Each structure stands twice: as structure tokens, then as C-alpha cells.
Amino acid sequence: MRTVEWHENTVRMIDQRMLPQQFQVLTCRDHHEVAEAIRGMAVRGAPAIGATAAFGLALCAVNSQAKTPTQLLDALKEAAKDLGGTRPTAVNLFWALDRMLREAEACAALPVSDMVSALVAEAQAIADEDVEVNRRMGRFGAELVQDGDAILTHCNAGRLATVDYGTTLGVVRAAVEQGKRVHVYADETRPRLQGARLTAWELMEDGIPVTLIVDNAAGHLLRTGQVQVVLVGADRIAANGDVANKIGTYKLAVAARENSVPFYVVAPTSTLDMGTPCGDAIPIEERSPEEVTHVRGVQIAPDGVRVANPAFDVTPHRYLTGIVTEEGIVRPPFETHLRQMMEKKGAAAASPSDAKREE
Numbered sequence: 001m002r003t004v005e006w007h008e009n010t011v012r013m014i015d016q017r018m019l020p021q022q023f024q025v026l027t028c029r030d031h032h033e034v035a036e037a038i039r040g041m042a043v044r045g046a047p048a049i050g051a052t053a054a055f056g057l058a059l060c061a062v063n064s065q066a067k068t069p070t071q072l073l074d075a076l077k078e079a080a081k082d083l084g085g086t087r088p089t090a091v092n093l094f095w096a097l098d099r100m101l102r103e104a105e106a107c108a109a110l111p112v113s114d115m116v117s118a119l120v121a122e123a124q125a126i127a128d129e130d131v132e133v134n135r136r137m138g139r140f141g142a143e144l145v146q147d148g149d150a151i152l153t154h155c156n157a158g159r160l161a162t163v164d165y166g167t168t169l170g171v172v173r174a175a176v177e178q179g180k181r182v183h184v185y186a187d188e189t190r191p192r193l194q195g196a197r198l199t200a201w202e203l204m205e206d207g208i209p210v211t212l213i214v215d216n217a218a219g220h221l222l223r224t225g226q227v228q229v230v231l232v233g234a235d236r237i238a239a240n241g242d243v244a245n246k247i248g249t250y251k252l253a254v255a256a257r258e259n260s261v262p263f264y265v266v267a268p269t270s271t272l273d274m275g276t277p278c279g280d281a282i283p284i285e286e287r288s289p290e291e292v293t294h295v296r297g298v299q300i301a302p303d304g305v306r307v308a309n310p311a312f313d314v315t316p317h318r319y320l321t322g323i324v325t326e327e328g329i330v331r332p333p334f335e336t337h338l339r340q341m342m343e344k345k346g347a348a349a350a351s352p353s354d355a356k357r358e359e
Contacts, residue, residue, distance in 0.1 A: 001025070002131075002164045004043055004052045006124055009062050011055040013043045016160055020201040031060040031079045038086040038093075041192070045161020046235045046271055047130050050092030053083045054123040057100040061119045069108045072115055076104050088283045089244055089312050091236040091273045096126055127163045133268045134165040136326040141171030141231070141266055144324070147180045149228040152218060152256075154187045155246035156198035157233025157266065167266040168231045169202060171324065176208055183209045185227060187218055189246060191291040191309065215248055222259040230256045234267035234323075241317030241334025242279030243267075247310055253319035262321040269325050274342055279314035287311045 004013040007027075011034055015026040026042050028034045034056030037043055043052050060079035066072035080097045087093055103122040107115045145151065151172060155161075158169030165173065175182055184203055189195035196212055203210035213221065221227050230252060236244040243249070243265050256263040276282055289307035293299060301307075323330040323338075327345055330337045 002127070003045075003048050003160050004055065004127070004163060006055055006058065006120065006127075009059070011052065011059055013037060013052065014160065015042045016044060016198060017042055019160075019197050028056075028059070030063055031056040031083060034059060035082050035086050038083070044194070045156065046090040046092040046233070047134075047162040047167065047268060048160070049087055049090050050096035050270060051123075051127045051130055051163050053086075053093050054096040054100050054126045056083050057097065058120045058123040061104075061116045064112075064116075066112055069110065069112060069115055072112055073104055073108060076101060076119075087285060089235050089285045092268075092270050095270045099126065130163040130268070131165055133270075133326040134162050134167060134170045135174070137167060137266055137268065137324055138165065138170035138174030140326075140329055141264070141324040142174035142178055142180070144229060144262070144264060144322075144329070145171065145175040145180055145182060146228065148182075149175075149180070150183045150185060150221075150226055152185045152187070152221065152227040152230045152252070152261075153199060154195065154215075154218075154230075154232050154249055154252055155189045156194040156202070157231075158199055158202040160198050160202060161233060166202075167233045167268070169199070171231055171266055172203075172208060173206065176206075183211065185211050185213055185218075185221060187213060187215045187248065187252070189248065190215055191295075193295075194246070218252055219255045222255050222261050225259075227261055230261055230263045232263075232265055234265050234271050235312060236276070236282050237265070237267060237272045237323065237338075238276045238278050238282060239272075239274045239335060239338065240278045241320060241323065241330075241332075241338060242282070243315045243317070243320065243323075244279060244282045244284070244312045245315065247313050250313040250315045250319075253315045257319050263319060264322050264324055264329075265315075265320055266324040269327060269342065269345060272325075272338060272342065274339070279316060282312075282314060284313070285311040 011028040015024040158166035186195040186199040293301040
């Protein structure tokens with residue numbers, strides 16, 4: 001199944017807290033349950049969070065007792081506040097909620113039942129588009145991978161972080177589909193071990209060679225020439241190219257630069273936040289101390305120890321070799337080229353299609 005999907009007026013998702021020991025499907029029946037699934041990291045990864053939030057608003061619409069479009073719109077805005085408060089760093093969350101609310105406003109002249117149908121269709125479109133976007137990114141990114149390359153990655157930016165296929169691991173999958181031999185080194189990614197639990201599981205399921213390493217081994221592999229390229233995902237990319245990603249990404253980027261290893265970010269344009277000028281303006285989520293002091297419920301630290309647990313860090317754009325998007329590979333200067341790419345994308349979206357012109 002997909003990481004998250006709409007099923008008979010419910011939202012179903014792979015419960016990533018249970019992997020790799022158990023494969024369980026979590027079913028959410030209202031938007032409050034969807035919000036809790038996002039907050040509790042049953043579903044995680046910026047693109048997957050966005051699609052899940054969109055389905056959450058669709059679920060709000062289905063369950064609403066609203067009699068008028070205005071009442072439904074008010075209910076959706078309240079639900080969006082609930083969903084938007086779950087994970088502050090991942091910009092795809094807010095992108096998807098904004099898109100759903102724009103669709104609701106565009107349909108406000110229709111009967112309530114038609115609005116509901118339109119919102120379910122829009123959420124499904126967001127999910128379907130994510131899969132196609134990932135495949136397009138994979139094809140672009142595969143150009144960066146040579147036959148025989150060893151790839152280092154951090155956290156999980158695979159199909160579990162998206163609706164399907166993956167961003168970083170989508171590049172890996174596309175390279176394998178092209179017949180290239182690759183080997184992936186997966187950082188374990190403390191404190192929630194997404195690399196150990198999820199990335200390693202995904203790649204082993206697909207039969208792609210993977211070696212799990214502790215986070216602190218990455219520098220050694222880079223210095224000794226055992227890695228040819230570093231690929232990571234992103235939760236938010238600022239207008240100047242600064243990247244917020246899972247904590248530990250910045251340290252990895254610095255080590256890659258020191259050892260002249262290319263460092264690429266793989267992320268859809270929905271992860272770009274052109275309204276945020278630089279990484280210093282990106283909100284960084286601080287998560288529970290228990291994620292650091294405990295591992296799967298087992299305490300590993302002294303009682304009462306102070307804990308800092310930022311979930312993300314910011315990698316300045318100067319450490320990036322490029323950013324792989326569904327529109328192509330963006331290279332420095334990022335502020336200029338990101339703006340040009342988004343302007344071109346916006347112009348293309350606003351122009352009539354060839355089919356429309358033929359009519």
C-alpha cells in the first residue's frame with residue numbers, strides 16, 4: 001500500500017512507529033486523529049505529512065454537519081489550525097493545507113455535497129501528484145549517480161517519507177532501474193533512528209545493497225573515500241537555498257565539503273518556502289526529551305538530566321552542490337536560480353495547455 005491513502009471515508013497510513021518489527025496500518029476516522037498521527041510521528045517526512053494533512057481536511061469535510069458552504073469553510077479553517085499546529089518545520093504541511101482551503105473557497109458557490117466531493121478529489125490529487133513528482137525527481141537525480149557509486153544518506157527520505165517512491169531513495173531507485181550498481185550507507189539517525197528502522201528496511205525490501213552505520217561513522221567514510229555522493233531530503237528550503245532537514249544534516253554537509261564529496265538535497269518544489277529569506281528564519285521544532293533519554297521505552301540516561309532535542313538543523317546553502325527538484329537540478333547561485341525556476345513554473349501553470357489552445 002501507499003504510505004498514506006484514502007479508503008472508504010477514512011485515512012489509512014503505515015504506522016511507522018512500529019517498523020521494522022511490525023507492519024501495522026493505522027486508520028484515522030476524523031481530522032483530530034489525523035493530527036495526532038502527524039504529531040506522534042505515525043506518519044513523517046515532509047511530503048507524506050502534506051498529503052496526510054490534505055486527507056485530514058477532506059475527512060473534516062466528509063464528517064462535517066455543515067448546512068451551508070460558509071459553515072463548512074469555517075469548519076475547515078478550524079481543522080486547518082489543528083493540523084497546522086502539529087509539525088512547525090515541514091513547510092509541505094502548510095502548502096497542502098493552503099491548497100485545500102483555496103479549493104474550498106473556489107467551490108464556495110456550490111452545494112455542500114459538491115464541495116465535499118471536490119475536497120476529497122483535491123486531496124487525492126495532492127497524493128497522486130506527489131508520486132509523479134517523486135518519479136520525476138528520481139529521473140533527474142539519477143544523472144548524478146554513476147555505476148558503482150556508494151551513496152551516503154541521512155534519516156529517511158524514501159517512500160515512507162512520501163506518498164510513494166521517495167525523494168532521496170527515489171533517486172536511488174531510479175538509478176537502479178537504469179541498471180546502475182549502487183550501495184547505500186544509511187546513517188542510523190538518532191534519536192528516532194529513522195535510518196536504522198526505515199531506510200534500511202525499505203532498501204532491504206527492494207533488494208538494494210545497504211550498510212547501516214552509526215551517525216558518527218559518516219565522517220570516517222567520507223575521509224577515506226568510501227562515499228562518492230551524499231543525498232539527503234529536506235523539510236523546508238528557504239529562498240536563498242538554506243535547507244532545514246533532520247538534525248545532523250549540517251554536520252554531514254560540512255564533512256562532505258571538507259572531503260570534496262558532492263552534497264545534494266532532493267526535494268519537491270512544495271518544500272521551497274520562497275517567503276522565508278534564509279535558514280535563520282525557519283522555525284525549528286523541539287521535541288520531547290524522552291526521545292533522547294529513552295530508546296523504545298528503555299531509559300538510557302540518568303534521571304533528571306537536562307536534554308536539548310531539536311528535531312532539525314539548518315544547512316547553509318554554501319555547502320550544497322545542488323538541489324534536485326521535479327523541475328530539474330538547481331545549482332548555485334541558489335537564490336537566483338530558485339526564483340527563476342519558481343517564476344517559470346508559475347508562468348507555465350498560468351498559461352493555457354496545448355490542448356486548450358487547439359480548442
